[in-house]
Amino acid sequence: MSLLSNTAILLGKELRTEFRSRELLATTAVFILIVLVLFSFAINPGTEEARQFAPGLLWLAILFASSLMFQSCFLREQSNDTLSSLRLAVSDPFAIFLAKLIANTLFLLLTELLMLPFFAIFYNIPLWSKLPVLILVLFVGSLGISIAGTAISAISAQARMRELLLPLLLLPLLTPVLVVSSLVTASLLDREPIVQWKGIGFLAVFDLIFLTALWLFGEYLLEE
Amino acid sequence: MGKRIVLGAVAILLVIAAAYASLYIAPEERTMGVVQRIFYFHVGSAWAGLLAFFVCFIGNLMYVWKREPKYDWLGVAGAEVGLVFTTVVLITGPIWAHPVWGIWWTWDARLTSTFVLWLLYVSYLLLRTLVEEPGRRALLSALFGIFAFIDVPLVFGAIRWWRTQHPSPVIMGGPGSGLDPTMRKVLFFSGLAMCVLMAFLMVERYVLEKMRSEVDILKREAEAQ
Amino acid sequence: MKNLDSVFAAYLIGWGVFFLFYVSIAKRTSDLRAEVERLKNALPRGK
Numbered sequence: 443m444s445l446l447s448n449t450a451i452l453l454g455k456e457l458r459t460e461f462r463s464r465e466l467l468a469t470t471a472v473f474i475l476i477v478l479v480l481f482s483f484a485i486n487p488g489t490e491e492a493r494q495f496a497p498g499l500l501w502l503a504i505l506f507a508s509s510l511m512f513q514s515c516f517l518r519e520q521s522n523d524t525l526s527s528l529r530l531a532v533s534d535p536f537a538i539f540l541a542k543l544i545a546n547t548l549f550l551l552l553t554e555l556l557m558l559p560f561f562a563i564f565y566n567i568p569l570w571s572k573l574p575v576l577i578l579v580l581f582v583g584s585l586g587i588s589i590a591g592t593a594i595s596a597i598s599a600q601a602r603m604r605e606l607l608l609p610l611l612l613l614p615l616l617t618p619v620l621v622v623s624s625l626v627t628a629s630l631l632d633r634e635p636i637v638q639w640k641g642i643g644f645l646a647v648f649d650l651i652f653l654t655a656l657w658l659f660g661e662y663l664l665e666e
Numbered sequence: 667m668g669k670r671i672v673l674g675a676v677a678i679l680l681v682i683a684a685a686y687a688s689l690y691i692a693p694e695e696r697t698m699g700v701v702q703r704i705f706y707f708h709v710g711s712a713w714a715g716l717l718a719f720f721v722c723f724i725g726n727l728m729y730v731w732k733r734e735p736k737y738d739w740l741g742v743a744g745a746e747v748g749l750v751f752t753t754v755v756l757i758t759g760p761i762w763a764h765p766v767w768g769i770w771w772t773w774d775a776r777l778t779s780t781f782v783l784w785l786l787y788v789s790y791l792l793l794r795t796l797v798e799e800p801g802r803r804a805l806l807s808a809l810f811g812i813f814a815f816i817d818v819p820l821v822f823g824a825i826r827w828w829r830t831q832h833p834s835p836v837i838m839g840g841p842g843s844g845l846d847p848t849m850r851k852v853l854f855f856s857g858l859a860m861c862v863l864m865a866f867l868m869v870e871r872y873v874l875e876k877m878r879s880e881v882d883i884l885k886r887e888a889e890a891q
Numbered sequence: 892m893k894n895l896d897s898v899f900a901a902y903l904i905g906w907g908v909f910f911l912f913y914v915s916i917a918k919r920t921s922d923l924r925a926e927v928e929r930l931k932n933a934l935p936r937g938k
Binding site: 701704 | 897926930
């Protein structure tokens with residue numbers, strides 16, 4: 443069976459598993475909300491400066507939420523050793539990663555979209571007119587977070603102190619995504635909005651580089 | 667053993683010579699004065715650190731391909747030595763910045779990127795402490811090391827772009843600014859001295875790791891009896 | 892020449908870091924050598 447059909451089947455499994463309970467989506471969404479609220483207590487939320495910090499805070503919240511979200515990615519395969527069955531079922535182990543990272547990107551994007559109205563209200567930022575480009579930026583950024591997160595999840599699942607290790611490994615790696623996504627979002631939501639295509643291009647390059655690395659080295663991450 | 671001692675001696679001599687060149691041969695910089703001489707030590711260490719991390723990266727790739735322990739030893743040696751040189755960069759940066767701008771940390775693009783680089787390789791070493799079995803530890807850290815190294819240009823690129831949006835004091839003129847020819851020679855000599863020192867420290871660290879690996883095997887034999 | 896102090900501080904601290912690193916390697920190496928001796932003595936007895 444081809445890579446695409448394997449991936450499609452596994453992707454279906456990932457999505458069905460999640461939508462049966464929706465626990466990952468719910469907890470991630472609530473976590474982002476909590477972080478946004480807590481940030482408001484840490485800064486003065488009504489001011490013009492807060493409006494400038496807000497995009498950075500949004501991406502920071504997304505990053506923290508994702509480092510929790512990816513914990514279960516490979517851990518859930520350990521309980522019944524479903525990982526071995528998965529590896530036997532597919533000819534190309536990359537299909538496993540591809541399915542997981544697509545699923546993770548979708549979950550992240552979904553929770554971000556759920557949070558956007560709250561973000562707009564808390565920080566008094568009108569989003570509606572810039573929504574299409576904003577969704578594009580969220581997508582390219584979340585894709586990068588998912589690719590790296592899925593890879594790191596496979597690593598930390600095999601080590602001790604995995605709950606703390608995953609963010610420790612993931613967050614420094616995602617510095618470029620945080621920096622560029624915040625900048626692009628900030629200038630998009632500015633009083634005089636500008637679309638920074640260079641930034642979006644950079645995020646796309648980040649995604650491509652890490653996807654290629656995952657493709658080249660993924661099978662070793664799954665070794666017994 | 668003899669070769670290692672010679673390497674060490676050469677390294678020490680070169681480092682002292684480079685220091686002399688930086689302090690007495692290089693011309694004084696117009697705007698910053700004598701403080702700018704830290705630049706030769708600071709930039710030389712940065713190059714040596716990056717080179718060490720590159721060697722770590724090669725070791726990581728070779729380990730994933732060949733699975734021979736010696737590549738794992740090369741990886742950890744490269745990471746630790748690279749981290750030492752990067753630490754020196756992060757210490758000399760603020761020492762330079764403070765007299766010139768009155769602040770310790772200027773969020774200069776290269777210094778900030780170096781800090782992220784430092785965090786990446788600290789994570790690499792922490793990962794190693796959290797995996798017991800040597801084979802698994804070698805493989806997992808090699809894979810993370812590969813991801814970390816390919817991230818390095820992305821980190822530097824992203825932070826440089828960030829700094830163009832929010833400018834702040836730059837510790838040394840950007841890549842465009844010309845360098846006096848004598849300064850350039852002293853800089854390259856300083857870089858060379860640092861790289862030889864790096865090579866010496868790496869050899870020592872590699873030998874230590876090799877020995878540790880052999881002791882582990884001996885320990886296992888002893889326990890088996 | 893207050894700033895000259897900074898230059899010397901930078902060099903001394905930098906060299907200090909390298910020296911400390913080397914010393915830590917040397918110490919770990921000699922500790923290991925002691926352990927190798929201990930283990931080599933323990934092994935033949937077991938046989």
